[in-house]
Amino acid sequence: MPGTELYQKEFFIKGGDFDKAGEVSTEIKSILKSVGINSDIVRKVAIATFEAEMNVVIHANEGDLKFILTPVEIRITVKDKGKGIEDIELAMKEGYSTATEEMREMGFGAGMGLPNIKKNADGFELTSEVGVGTLLKITIRHKKA
Amino acid sequence: MAERNEIKKLTLSEISEILDCEIVLGLDSLDVEIALVLSSGMMSDVLAFAQPGALMITGLTNSQSVRTADFADAAAVLYLRGKIPEEKTIQLAEELKIPILSTKMGMFDVCGVLYAKGLRGVC
Numbered sequence: 001m002p003g004t005e006l007y008q009k010e011f012f013i014k015g016g017d018f019d020k021a022g023e024v025s026t027e028i029k030s031i032l033k034s035v036g037i038n039s040d041i042v043r044k045v046a047i048a049t050f051e052a053e054m055n056v057v058i059h060a061n062e063g064d065l066k067f068i069l070t071p072v073e074i075r076i077t078v079k080d081k082g083k084g085i086e087d088i089e090l091a092m093k094e095g096y097s098t099a100t101e102e103m104r105e106m107g108f109g110a111g112m113g114l115p116n117i118k119k120n121a122d123g124f125e126l127t128s129e130v131g132v133g134t135l136l137k138i139t140i141r142h143k144k145a
Numbered sequence: 146m147a148e149r150n151e152i153k154k155l156t157l158s159e160i161s162e163i164l165d166c167e168i169v170l171g172l173d174s175l176d177v178e179i180a181l182v183l184s185s186g187m188m189s190d191v192l193a194f195a196q197p198g199a200l201m202i203t204g205l206t207n208s209q210s211v212r213t214a215d216f217a218d219a220a221a222v223l224y225l226r227g228k229i230p231e232e233k234t235i236q237l238a239e240e241l242k243i244p245i246l247s248t249k250m251g252m253f254d255v256c257g258v259l260y261a262k263g264l265r266g267v268c
Binding site: 018019050109 | 188189195197207208213215217218
């Protein structure tokens with residue numbers, strides 16, 4: 001039945017923890033590979049998830065990432081507690097970033113994170129409350145409905 | 146020198162020889178053929194133009210560079226200016242099966258040399 005969850009897992013992401021940043025996405029990639037999802041789809045999910053995970057590490061205090069695999073799609077929901085996004089339209093613009101110089105030196109803050117997520121996702125929803133946090137919901141289909 | 150529009154493939158082993166690389170992590174993958182290159186210090190730029198089997202060239206040696214290569218399905222990572230990642234990052238690359246090379250050359254020269262040999266950038 002479409003929409004039935006085959007697999008679900010929740011992960012905690014700590015803001016500012018660059019040592020661990022990316023571990024969640026590596027685990028999700030490994031799960032998708034192990035169940036035989038097509039490698040082009042796995043790459044889309046891995047890239048979108050990694051950018052979302054890095055966004056929490058770079059910009060938020062902490063966040064939860066929920067991963068759901070259904071017979072037709074992969075759903076990733078990332079809810080963080082942090083400063084939120086003041087202007088979502090601006091944040092979606094390629095090249096726009098509020099990351100610090102220190103984070104740029106680590107290879108992040110190119111202002112491509114959110115556009116990369118959107119580009120790889122079939123469904124993309126982003127809502128935010130300044131001073132509270134941000135909610136990102138994406139879906140990526142792995143089978144034609 | 147290759148014709149301007151002629152794309153050629155080089156094995157990792159040939160690339161290593163041309164750029165006088167240190168093979169940091171070979172993983173028995175030196176016969177892998179490379180035609181495309183992703184070169185950037187910004188990980189999101191690499192991810193934005195990810196193409197399976199490309200060589201990722203970067204000056205960034207943190208663990209995210211290795212994860213980025215993995216998520217972008219890159220064939221290998223080439224670090225510049227003689228940089229070698231920390232041991233834990235090399236271990237991560239081993240787990241993710243990403244070969245690592247390191248050259249003393251900088252980005253501009255490396256890209257120029259590989260372009261002349263017939264490799265092409267992804268974007």
